Amino acid sequence: MTSAMRKRGRFCQAASSPRLLEAVLRRGAEEVRRSGEMGISGGSLQTHGLPSFLPHGSCLFVWDGKYNSMKDKGESVKADPISPIRSKRKPSLLRSLCRRSAAQSFVTSEDNIVISFLHSRNFLDMADGHETDKNIEIWKIKKLIKALESARGNGTSMISLIMPPRDQVARVTKMLADEYGTASNIKSRVNRQSVLAAITSAQQRLKLYSKVPPNGLVLYTGTIVTDDGKEKKVTIDFEPFKPINVSLYLCDNKFHTEALNELLESDDKFGFIVMDGNGTLFGTLSGNTREVLHKFTVDLPKKHGRGGQSALRFARLRMEKRHNYVRKTAELATQFFINPATSQPNVAGLILAGSADFKTELSQSDMFDQRLQVKILNVVDVSYGGENGFNQAIELSAEILSNVKFIQEKKLIGKYFEEISQDTGKYVFGVDDTLKALEMGAVETLIVWENLDINRYVLKHSASGEIIIKHLNKDQEADQSNFRDPATNAELEVQEKISLLEWFANEYKRFGCTLEFVTNKSQEGSQFCRGFGGIGGILRYQLDMRSLDELSDDGEAFEDSD
Structure with a gap:
């Protein structure tokens, strides 16, 4: 065994503890990346180094023998990913080891227990993480709106305050100070005290912010009446998950959530390609805003019955120009709808429109980027080309666009x-x-x-x-x-x-x-x-939950065995 492997083996000595496994894996993976050595002592596994498609490296932890000797013989090695196979040996041990690490797969053989850590969110950067986080933020906003809309108070003691990104905290603080003076003249003692308390609470919360966050600031504060008739003070402040371009200050007997509902409206950008025999238009639609990115015209030869002996040559020339037209459109589609920085589509979906077979030919062409083909939501027939065809394509695709999340x-x-x-x-x-x-x-x-x-x-x-x-x-x-x-x-x-x-x-x-x-x-x-x-x-891999339930009674029975 090489010195580097002995060093990595020391990192694995604590790996029998689920709580330490995360730290062990981090350091072990780092050592694997640094070392160019390969190999494994004992066992029958063949190792060939890390595959190039793993961006941050990966790590396998291999324990020889039974549980009670794992902490002495554990070794971290550089290895190819192993095919996921459902384990039939010590499933509760594997569960405890995998609990904190989110392992993708584990494999057991007669003399080895191998746990492979691939595609774990704790260690590898997942491409769709941002989208998932956005969906969770949307869910949290929905839940908050539901709670705020059901809240009611006595009098006008509930403040709704929204500050857009470029607003000034000093301006709002001064406005609240003026409102405090105005509220001091409210005749009803109970209502006056509630409103003054809400304004004071808003002022105190604003002191926590030196400037308005990049996406703006939403603040709800006041005294609400609970279901059992008791009064309860509530203060909620947060930065929205995307910019909120609304300025609002209201004192009422309810919280105003209309601006939050607007945040939930989809602002995904959709691409349009309107293609007919006269030219092509590229455009986008985002919310209520449509934009023409580019348009060009072509002069394609028409079919005709003349030509005599040259008829076939004319037909070939005509097909060649059609082919070049489709190729140019496909190249421009890649230029406009693929982000060069990420090499991923910059639109949520594509609509192909036109009055002839060009749109179908484009969608089925090998020249059309595969990354865009999977984004095609609909292919529609329109009566016109150009901007009129663009408008008609938007109308015909309204239902599809509204149901993208639905799809x-x-x-x-x-x-x-x-x-x-x-x-x-x-x-x-x-x-x-x-x-x-x-x-x-x-x-x-x-x-x-x-x-x-x-x-x-x-x-x-x-x-x-x-x-x-x-x-x-x-x-x-x-x-x-x-x-x-x-x-x-x-x-x-x-x-x-x-x-x-x-x-x-x-x-x-x-x-x-x-x-x-x-x-x-x-x-x-x-x-x-x-x-x-x-x-x-x-x-990620096949699991038989019934067999796991049968074995779960064993629990951690073997963990204390010598």
């Missing part, structure tokens, strides 16, 4: 149902099974209904002090037996209560998965919510 949701759930129909074993549903798969790092895409009404309880046994985690819906919360130990009837004290959706939004990155919120508005979404409980996941 993405249908595709996602359709893929989930396809895994089930083919019985691949790469799916999971239900709260308990989904959480088990998450703990193992097996979930690639976590799918959750955006209105899932389940809370996560952290309970403490009053006698033994044991911590118990339960996931309960409204009906189960009303049953007090869920808050007592079934064996001793001892009370279980509530240490923490949080919405399961909110817990997923905060913790999903730790499990190395992407989080997708779906609605029940589509047929597939409704079926997912009613038939599968509104929670499930697409797995």
Whole structure:
């Protein structure tokens, strides 16, 4: 064994502890990247160095022999990724080791236990992370709007304050000071005190900001009346996930959330290619704004019956010019709709329009960029070319454009149902099974209904002090037996209560998965919510949840064995 490998082996000595595994993997992966050495002592695995397609490197941890000797013989090696195979050996050990690392796959052989860490969110940069974060921010805004709209207060003691990005904190602070003087003249003592308290609260919160954040600032503060008739002071301030170009200050008996609703409206940019026999137009549509990027005209020869012996030559020339026209359009489409910095499309979808077969020929052509072909949402027939055809294409595609998120949701759930129909074993549903798969790092895409009404309880046994985690819906919360130990009837004290959706939004990155919120508005979404409980996941590799349940009784029985 080389000195570099012995050094990496020391990093793995702590790897039998799930809590230390994350730090171990970070340092081990760094050592693998630095070292050019390859190899493994013992076992029958062949190693050939890291594949070039892994941008940040990867790392395999190999333990020879049984659990009690792993911490002595652990070695980190440079290795090719290993095909995912469902383990039949020590599954609870593998679960505990994978819990904090979100491993993609693990393989067992007769003498080796191998855990491969690939595509983990903790260590590799995922391309769709930004999109997932944006979807979570949208979900949080929806949840906040729902709570704010239902809140009511006495009098005009609820302040809604929105500051656009280029506003000045000093200006708003001065305005609040003037409002404080005006509110001092309110005749009703109770209302006057509530309004003054709300203005003071807003002033104190603004002192935390030296300047307005890049996307603006939203502040709601005041005294609301709870369901049981008690008054409660509330202050909410946050920076929106995208710029909010609204300036607002209102005192009312409710919070005004109209500007937040506008934030949720899609501002995705869609590309249009309007192509006919006279020329092509490239344009974009974002929200209510359309823009013509470029247009050019062509003079293509028409079909005719003349030519005599030259008829075939004329036909070839005509087809050649058509071919060159399609090629030029395809090249310009790549120029306008592919971002050169990221090499990815800069539009959410493409609409191809035209009055002849050119649009179909373009969509099926090998010259049309494959990255753009997957973005085609619709191919429409229009009566005109140019800008008139552009306007008509927008009208004909209105339904498609409004349902882009709808279509993405249908595709996602359709893929989930396809895994089930083919019985691949790469799916999971239900709260308990989904959480088990998450703990193992097996979930690639976590799918959750955006209105899932389940809370996560952290309970403490009053006698033994044991911590118990339960996931309960409204009906189960009303049953007090869920808050007592079934064996001793001892009370279980509530240490923490949080919405399961909110817990997923905060913790999903730790499990190395992407989080997708779906609605029940589509047929597939409704079926997912009613038939599968509104929670499930697409797995990275095949798992037999029933066999894992049978083995879970063994728990960590072997962890203390010598």
